[in-house]
Amino acid sequence: MSEPIRFHYDVDGENFTSAGEASVAVKKKLRQLGYPPDVIRKVSIAMYEGEINMVIHANGGAADVEVYDDKIVIILADHGPGIPNVELAMQEGYSTARENIRALGFGAGMGLPNMKKYTDDMKIDTEVGVGTTITMTVDL
Amino acid sequence: MKIAEIRDLLRAEVLSGEECLENDVYAACCSDMMSDVLAFVKDQGVLLTGLLNSQVIRTANMMDMVCIVIVRNKVPTEEMIELAKEHGLVLMRSPLRAYEACGVLYYAGLGREGADV
Ligand SMILES: Nc1ncnc2c1ncn2[C@@H]1O[C@H](COP(=O)(O)OP(=O)(O)O)[C@@H](O)[C@H]1O
Numbered sequence: 400m401s402e403p404i405r406f407h408y409d410v411d412g413e414n415f416t417s418a419g420e421a422s423v424a425v426k427k428k429l430r431q432l433g434y435p436p437d438v439i440r441k442v443s444i445a446m447y448e449g450e451i452n453m454v455i456h457a458n459g460g461a462a463d464v465e466v467y468d469d470k471i472v473i474i475l476a477d478h479g480p481g482i483p484n485v486e487l488a489m490q491e492g493y494s495t496a497r498e499n500i501r502a503l504g505f506g507a508g509m510g511l512p513n514m515k516k517y518t519d520d521m522k523i524d525t526e527v528g529v530g531t532t533i534t535m536t537v538d539l
Numbered sequence: 540m541k542i543a544e545i546r547d548l549l550r551a552e553v554l555s556g557e558e559c560l561e562n563d564v565y566a567a568c569c570s571d572m573m574s575d576v577l578a579f580v581k582d583q584g585v586l587l588t589g590l591l592n593s594q595v596i597r598t599a600n601m602m603d604m605v606c607i608v609i610v611r612n613k614v615p616t617e618e619m620i621e622l623a624k625e626h627g628l629v630l631m632r633s634p635l636r637a638y639e640a641c642g643v644l645y646y647a648g649l650g651r652e653g654a655d656v
């Protein structure tokens with residue numbers, strides 16, 4: 400198997416306005432590489448939700464995308480507060496986001512379920528007080 | 540329905556994507572929660588919203604939408620207009636309220652093809 404194509408982005412946790420820039424950039428790259436629209440849509444929506452989460456819940460982090468022959472892997476790592484109860488966080492509608500975030504159009508508690516829905520595999524490694532790493536795979 | 544027809548029906552001012560007005564769209568959705576748009580919307584070409592921030596444009600881009608209508612005469616930020624141009628999206632603003640705008644488009648047949656009405 401050949402070496403994957405890798406993309407790396409730093410996600411600024413201070414700036415809600417720029418949140419999602421990495422996902423937009425990945426979407427553009429995948430288009431240029433000629434991937435089918437449904438694959439691109441899955442990858443970019445899942446990554447966008449994860450990127451928004453890093454900004455609104457974890458003060459930013461790093462996003463890495465690895466494109467293999469048979470799959471695309473998205474790794475979102477932050478040093479935020481961690482997720483105390485992953486099972487609860489995965490439930491549709493569960494959110495700790497406050498009103499100020501909801502006023503920005505997010506915090507409906509659909510992000511994590513949505514990320515799971517759009518990807519073929521999703522792993523959450525999280526530790527309270529240390530951070531969260533989410534690894535998502537979309538099969539090609 | 541052509542995007543130009545949406546502009547006319549909603550008495551909207553086009554702020555970006557003038558060159559795409561002859562493109563066709565088949566369905567629309569209306570929400571101020573981008574989370575919900577990302578979770579529930581499927582193949583809707585038009586987003587009507589009263590929310591004003593750059594995530595509106597990015598959400599539409601993620602969902603492969605082609606037209607965004609800002610309702611209630613709100614004025615999009617410069618940044619939204621720039622982003623919309625960058626993504627080749629039509630961005631327009633209408634004096635109608637969300638409820639009216641949806642009603643007008645629905646009555647005109649947008650997203651109703653095949654519906655028994
Ligand atoms: N990267 C993260 N770091 C810390 N907590 C997170 C992170 N991502 C998600 N969460 C927690 O999981 C909850 C559910 O996330 P999500 O389904 O995306 O909904 P929302 O972002 O709308 O609150 C969040 O409200 C938050 O408490």
Ligand SMILES: [Mg+2]
Nearest residue numbers: 448452510511
């Ligand atoms: Mg979220």
